[in-house]
Amino acid sequence: MKFFSFLPTIFQSFTISISIFLLFCQLPTPNPSSMTPAKEIEKTYQYTKQISAIKIQMEKTYLYPNDLDNPNAYITAAVYATETLDHHILFPKTFYLKYKDTIRGNVLQEGKLTDVVIIQNPNLEDPIMDSDEVLLQLNDAFAKLSFTRDNLEDVMEVLYNQVFAKTANKVVNVSWSEIEFSASEGYVSNFLKSSLIQTRNYEELLKPQTIFSIDLPLTETKTKQKIITSLSNTSQLKQFGIQKNDEILTINGKSIRYLSLRKIYPMFNGKLGESVKLKIKRNLNQTFLVEIPFLESKPNENTKLVSGKIWKGQSNILQIKVNGFTKGIEKTATDLIKETYLVAMADAKQKDIPIQGIILDLRDNTGGYLDLIIECMRMFIPKGLLVTTKIGKRAPNEIYGNGSSITDLPLVVLINENTGSGSELIAGTVRLQKRGFIFGSKSTGQGIVHSMQKLNGYDSIILKITTSYLYLPNGKIFHGNGIEPDIWISDEANVKMKFPDSFPSQLTNISKEGKNEISSIAPLDSTKLSLWVETYGTAKQTIQKESKQGLTPDYQLLHSLDVFDGILANQTK
Structure with a gap:
């Protein structure tokens, strides 16, 4: 497939910062007057007074207050x-x-x-x-x-x-x-992904950035090994020879095995011109040194909050990539999604390119504000239950589609192991409401809701409290389980896709020559679809071409485009 690249006229740059970007869905801060009184603390503690303040607030809204x-x-x-x-x-x-x-x-x-x-x-x-x-x-x-x-x-x-x-x-x-x-x-x-955030005052935010970070996702094993969990295909760290499942032994010559992750992450901060030296262990017995410089991140297609591309093939597909559901000074993520869609459709119409389907690309998107996630679902799902939350003893809060969808084009949600929280919710709800398919790999499994509260008595500390699970339209939670794709597509080269034996079509809206038509769709034949992809798919040729040019192909996206193309081509009109 060929593609046309475009962006909204005004876009927001997207920079992941642990102090400001929120990894999971959030609800507005609860009204203190509506909360039940906190339990009295039986004993006064001199050296852990801050924890006393935290317990008082968590007793009011935390999902499991008896565990504190x-x-x-x-x-x-x-x-x-x-x-x-x-x-x-x-x-x-x-x-x-x-x-x-x-x-x-x-x-x-x-x-x-x-x-x-x-x-x-x-x-x-x-x-x-x-x-x-x-x-x-x-x-x-x-x-x-x-x-x-x-x-x-x-x-x-x-x-x-x-x-x-x-x-x-x-x-x-x-x-x-x-x-x-x-x-x-x-x-x-x-306490179930609750956390503390230290805020910076306004004067500090106005100062030029002098400290830069290397974003290296780590997990800790039972034996305190620090393992790199995942790297996106576009990660600049790959050029330094780092791979998924590598173990970090030392940072700047210092052993880190007995350190916690919170102690390690600041070691990846530094000034421009400086670097961090890592000793890496791979495959049990292979060790080597890696030096990574601190670089100033510049906006590109992979770091912008929302971007779009039109891919031309037997069917023309619009890819909308969303990196997070955040709120900017001028525009929110959902503002940019809508703008991206409208700009793309206008561009396609001007060039006489009928768009037959949309890929909502939520890979590496770890969620964000719940109100934005609900708004995004309403853009693509016109009606039906979207999500339910249950906070304490309050009645369940059910959120529905409201007829404000911006398109009824066939839809695919693309996910991977870094797709979390609200982004997982979108994928699961799209499938359950029979609005589209899910491609990619299994998601993270972080289906929880947080509220953000200033910690009483501490102006610079925000308490992020887990208040509810996210419940899919079928009443189930996906926290700890993740969302499985309908078709498993790897982000690595030379890995075959996994098609189910058979599955019903989720696409009830077919676009033909740019016009939407409602039709009755027969279940998809996986064997027929796989054969079509093998015969008519263009991913292999694109991968070969980009590899020869020294580029890193997006294997997952290119194969997803082939499969989506095959689904659209094999539908019964």
Whole structure:
């Protein structure tokens, strides 16, 4: 297929920033006057006052308020707070006693803590400490702890004394407020993707950007290995030899195995002209060094919030790529989707190119504001139930289509493993309302709703609370499960597509010569469709051409265009 590229006259650049871009759907901040009174806190805590404020607010709207005294939350808070002090780590005492001759270091106020110890300057690069077996033992030791709020208070008191101790050789480069916030982050992170966000004041936002980030998605295994989870085909990191499932061993020569992810991510920040050096492990025994420079990101087709292309083939298909459902100063994502569609259709009409179908490309789109996601669904789904949310004891909130759709052209939603939250909801609802197909690979499985609230008493902290699951029109949740595509299409080269044995057509609106017609559609024949794609598809030729030009083909999109072309060609008019 050939394509024509266009963009809305006015577009927004899209830059992912952990402090401002919200990974999951959000609801407006609840009205405090409508909430039930918080439970009284039985005990006053001096060193974990911020967590007290967090608990009070979460008791009102969190999905599972009875879980707020989870021991794991207090353990994570203690671990995060301790590692905020460089060269300090917290271990269960049983684990430390077993390996203290290897760990060495200085024990801080051992008599104050009963079940855990804080070690200053531990030796963690010894081969014994780097073994999977020892790391599994550490996990087991943490799991056996009966850790309470009082235990956390004791840990925080030790850290407080370490910060303010008047000793000649004291070297502390962090403030107490940083340690307090780290503890709160660890605590909140245990509650179904709830989180804390530190805001910046207006004067800071006006300053020129001097610190840049390398966006490297990581996950942590049970043995504390840091694994690269996924890289999009357009990721600039691929040019440095980084691949999915690589393990990062060191950053700038520092071992990171015992560090949490929240401690690691700031290590990917730096100034222009600087770089970060990684030691990578691949396929169990292959190691090598990678140096990645900090670069200023510039807007392009892959970073703009919304962009569009017209692909010409046996059927002409409009691709609308949406990178997130965010709100800008002038326009929202849905404003740009509508503008992109209208500009494309006007462009196609002027060039006498009838558009027969639309691909709504939601790959690597992790969601955004729930009201924008609902608006997007209404653009493509004219009627029927779209989504249900259930907050606390309130009546379920059901949202329906309202007849405001902008098109009835046949529709495909393209997803991948980085498609999350509201973007997954759109795909699932399109299928359940028989409005279109889903192509690509299984999505993330993050079907939850957040509310954003300023933390009482802390002007610079936003509390992001999980308040509800997202329920599909059939009443099911997809959180933890993800959305499976109708046709599995890989984003890698030379991987065959997976067609189901048979499936009913989702396309009830067929466009012929640019005119929409309602018709009765027979179930699709997968064998016939696969044969059509093999015979008439153009993806292979396009991939070969782009590869010879030194370009990285978008395998998933090109094969999806072939399949969509085949579906449109094989429909019974």
